[in-house]
Amino acid sequence: xxxxxxxxxxxxxxxxxxxxxxxxxxxxxxxxxxxxxxxxxxxxxxxxxxxxxxxxxxxxxxxxxxxxxxxxxxxxxxxxxxxxxxxxxxxxxxxxxxxxxxxxxxxxxxxxxxxxxxxxxxxxxxxxxxxxxxxxxxxxxxxxxxxxxxxxxxxxxxxxxxxxxxxxxxxxxxxxxxxxxxxxxxxxxxxxxxxxxxxxxxxxxxxxxxxxxxxxxxxxxxxxxxxxxxxxxxxxxxxxxxxxxxxxxxxxxxxxxxxxxxxxxxxxxxxxxxxxxxxxxxxx
Numbered sequence: 001x002x003x004x005x006x007x008x009x010x011x012x013x014x015x016x017x018x019x020x021x022x023x024x025x026x027x028x029x030x031x032x033x034x035x036x037x038x039x040x041x042x043x044x045x046x047x048x049x050x051x052x053x054x055x056x057x058x059x060x061x062x063x064x065x066x067x068x069x070x071x072x073x074x075x076x077x078x079x080x081x082x083x084x085x086x087x088x089x090x091x092x093x094x095x096x097x098x099x100x101x102x103x104x105x106x107x108x109x110x111x112x113x114x115x116x117x118x119x120x121x122x123x124x125x126x127x128x129x130x131x132x133x134x135x136x137x138x139x140x141x142x143x144x145x146x147x148x149x150x151x152x153x154x155x156x157x158x159x160x161x162x163x164x165x166x167x168x169x170x171x172x173x174x175x176x177x178x179x180x181x182x183x184x185x186x187x188x189x190x191x192x193x194x195x196x197x198x199x200x201x202x203x204x205x206x207x208x209x210x211x212x213x214x215x216x217x218x219x220x221x222x223x224x225x226x227x228x229x230x231x232x233x234x235x236x237x238x239x240x241x242x243x244x245x246x247x248x249x250x251x252x253x254x255x256x257x258x259x260x261x262x263x264x265x266x267x268x269x270x271x272x273x274x275x276x277x278x279x280x281x282x283x284x
Contacts, residue, residue: 071136074111082143086150090114091163092133093187094267094279096241098126104241105129106185106267106277107137108165113185115269117142119153132162147270148184168265176230180274188268188276193226195260196233207256219245222253226262236264239277252281260284 071089072080080086090107097103103126105116116137121129129135139153168189174180175190197205200214208224210216212235222238243249256262266278 074109077114077141078112080141082141082148084141085138086141087136087138088114088150089136089158090116090134092129092131092135093165094131094242095126095129096239098123103129105137106187106242107135108163108186110163113165113183113187113267115147115149115185115267116153117149117151119150119155121155125157128157132164134158134161134163145270145272146181171268172228175228175234175274176232180268181270183268184270186268187265189263189265190226190228190236190276191263193228193262193264195256195258195262196225196227197258198223198225205258207258207260208253218254222250224253224256226264234274236266236276236278237269239269242267242277243279249279249281252283253278256281256283 071087074088077086077088088107088109090109092105093108093113094106095103096105098121101120101122102118103121105114105119107114107116114137116139119137119139134157135155136158137150137153137155139150142149142151165187168187169183170191171180171183171188172191174183195207197207198209198214200206200209208222210218210220210222212221212223219240221240223235225233225235227233238250238253240250245251261284263282263284264276264278265280266276269275269277
């Protein structure tokens with residue numbers, strides 16, 4: 001069951017940046033932090049990465065449009081109230097798949113990040129929303145189970161500049177702390193994690209589930225639990241409409257074993273607590 005699963009069924013797939021897929025943009029409910037079992041021996045190192053880029057990272061600083069008008073800074077956006085009209089000048093970092101003239105976008109500027117849910121978009125324009133693409137987005141600030149997003153959005157392309165966040169922000173030490181939410185929707189890294197067991201429908205310990213409750217099949221979202229240095233257990237998600245079953249990260253998570261030691265990267269999504277959309281897993 002995904003966020004808004006009862007309202008939409010996904011179809012189609014447009015690839016941009018690290019990803020593949022359309023969202024029903026929430027992950028499944030992330031379980032509360034619990035104590036986990038002791039680690040077992042780690043697997044041999046491998047690296048898996050979600051077919052990221054369609055544009056090479058650039059070191060250039062993003063620029064604001066000249067005719068900014070009522071364009072908000074990231075600080076102004078954060079300060080805005082839920083349901084306020086917002087307008088932001090941002091750069092695409094990834095998209096979920098286009099569906100029925102809508103697309104969900106992970107975006108950023110030099111000061112922060114944004115999650116733009118079901119933005120109005122033609123299929124032709126969706127193909128142009130590649131990593132780094134510069135767009136001006138208008139919509140309304142919204143919130144869903146802790147995730148702050150832009151809803152009812154429209155956009156226009158801005159010519160001349162691109163910007164790619166090419167280095168994940170390490171937030172490992174912020175797990176379990178209130179400050180973590182300040183990085184919501186940013187591209188982040190979590191290091192030195194241990195894969196701990198989830199239970200499938202038969203009560204068997206497994207390293208991951210298809211869907212949050214194990215009701216899915218290959219091609220569904222993947223859910224796996226990790227224990228961090230703070231001793232708590234967190235649920236991470238491979239959002240299938242962001243990184244589908246043919247991507248390296250999807251295959252890597254399907255290959256995890258309980259006790260594996262991993263590093264992970266992804267977008268810091270929120271659903272009843274931290275529930276990142278993982279785009280890269282490295283087994284140590």
